Amino acid sequence: MPTEILMPALSPTMEEGTLAKWLVKEGDAVSSGDLLAEIETDKATMEFEAVDEGVIGKLLIGEGTEGVKVNTPIAVLLEEGESADDIGSSGGSPRPAEQATGTAPAEAKEPAANGYSGGESAPSSPAPAATQNADGQRIFASPLARRIAADRGLDLASIKGSGPHGRIVKADVEGAQAAPAKAEQSAEASQPQAQASAPAPAPTAGPSADAVAKIYEGRDYEEVKLDGMRKTIAARLTEAKQQVPHFYLRRDIRIDALLKFRGELNKQLEGRGVKLSVNDFIIKACALALQSVPDANAVWAGDRVLRLKPSDVAVAVAIEGGLFTPVLKDAEMKSLSALSAEMKDLAARARDRKLAPHEYQGGSFAISNLGMFGIDNFDAVINPPHGAILAVGAGVKKPIVTGDGDVSVATVMSVTLSVDHRVIDGALGAQLLHAIVENLENPMVMLA
Incomplete structure (x- = not known):
């Protein structure tokens, strides 16, 4: 019986994708592991491999087709002894998704609402x-x-x-x-159907695309089509702002000692081709702070909180048309030079959209640094299910009052910690931010 090849879920958050390119044509023989197609997910372009062997009998979805839902049939695979004439006889017969090539059971592949495939598993x-x-x-x-x-x-x-x-x-x-x-429906059949099942009023939505376009009718503009990444960013961050109870903690950090220490280290590491950035120190400071305040190293899991033992720190990386948040796992255990090398590699592959899903999913805490763009301070949106995100501004020369009452000039970096109040309370968030500040203002302590 011909087997349908279904649109795979190539990441836990994937609900639909674009069939960018077929790597096979009708009549080609394929074996397990052969590449069938390139598929654009909400984050990257990934190659899709065959699970079974056979002959491609029919390609059901054309190249460049957007919005193909997960588990939609995209091709038909013929087994030995079958021909294209057998496709019509099998096309209308329902069968479990478990038998399809290139996908697991539908219930196991359905993406979780919070972006993770964990939680309660399907039977x-x-x-x-x-x-x-x-x-x-x-x-x-x-x-x-x-x-x-x-x-x-x-x-x-x-x-x-x-x-x-x-x-x-x-x-x-x-x-x-x-x-x-x-039974209840029969007993209440005389009641109006609308009264029995009237839906709750939907939340007020923004104006439709046509309504917005009409406002600007006659004006010169360019319509930019949304790709999968931009659609996902819009949906996820709207959800985050609507459902995550954010609160914000702000601190100024004096980083003169850090800048001096960084310069000394970079001179010593020059022979090894290593150049540490301020962001490398921030990653290390946050990772160690999560160990110092373990109750804050946590994520929201729907009906419970998960407290992580390692410090898995995500870092926002801007790419054309969107962003990635690659995760540096066990960051508290790694040296500054190791973190620097790993971050450079992840950032480079993120810009090429070559990250694997496990490299940008997970973590309990994130960092978003816009200091290199001259931004003094800002508030970042939490990326669920993370418990917090640190927004980092630029280091700016400012007048300060010392402990002796004298006025001097120092390099000050403003940071804002956005916190999920379901996971971290105010006092606990303040402890976490204090630990981050202590690490950055006393950088040598991070090497102890």
Whole structure:
């Protein structure tokens, strides 16, 4: 029986992608591990490999097609003895997504809302017997979708599936509204349907694209099409600002001692081709501060807080059309020169969109440094599920009052710590920021 090759979820946050380029054509024989296509995700362009061997019978999605949903059939693979004539006979028969080439079970591949594939896992047992709708037709749904439906009192017959062949998946059930049981529906049949199932009012949305365009009708402008990364940034940061209760802590840091120490180290490391940046010291300072204040080394996990033991620090890297936040894992254990080399490598590959998902997912804390652009201070948006993000401004010469009451000039760097109040309370956030400041104002302590 011909096998459908489904659009894979190449990262936990991927819900759709662009089929950028086919690397095979109809009639080509492929083996497990052969490259089939290049797919643009919300973050990068990645190569998609075959899982099974066979012959490409038909390409269902053309090159350059955007917005292809995960688990959508994109090609048909023929096994030995099969021909293109067999495709039509199998195309309309629903079958579990587990049998598809290049993808895991649909319920295991559905991206988590917070950007991680962790949390409650889908059951690995076989799917229960399918139920039937009022017309006697079989209802196909993933085991996870059935479990969520049962927990919420949803009738699967009333839900339209978006998975392969109309299969009901997790997203369909989560977007559905709980309906009363059939017995209750019969008893209340005389009541108006609108009264029984009136949806809650949706949050006020902004004006539509057409409405905005009409405002600027007659003006000269260029319409910029959104790519997958920009769509994801817009969705994730809107969600973060709406759902994460931010609060902000600000400090000025005197960095003259750090700049002097950095200059001395760079002279000694010149022979090794190592040049430390101020950002390298900031990464190290934050990693050590998370160890000093372990309760703040935490992330929000929906119905609980996860406290991490290592300091996995993410750093925002600007690229054309968006940004990445590669993660330096176990940063507290690494030397300044090791952190510097790793950060340079991650930043270079981020700009080329060559990072693997595991290199930009995770971490409990992030750093966003706009000091090199001359920004004195700003407030950064938390990247869920992180507990906090440090916004770093430029080092600027300012007059200060010393402990003796004298006025002198110092290089001052302003920082703002954006904190998720669900994870970190005010006093705890203040302790974390104080530890970061202490490390940066006394840089030699970080080598102890």
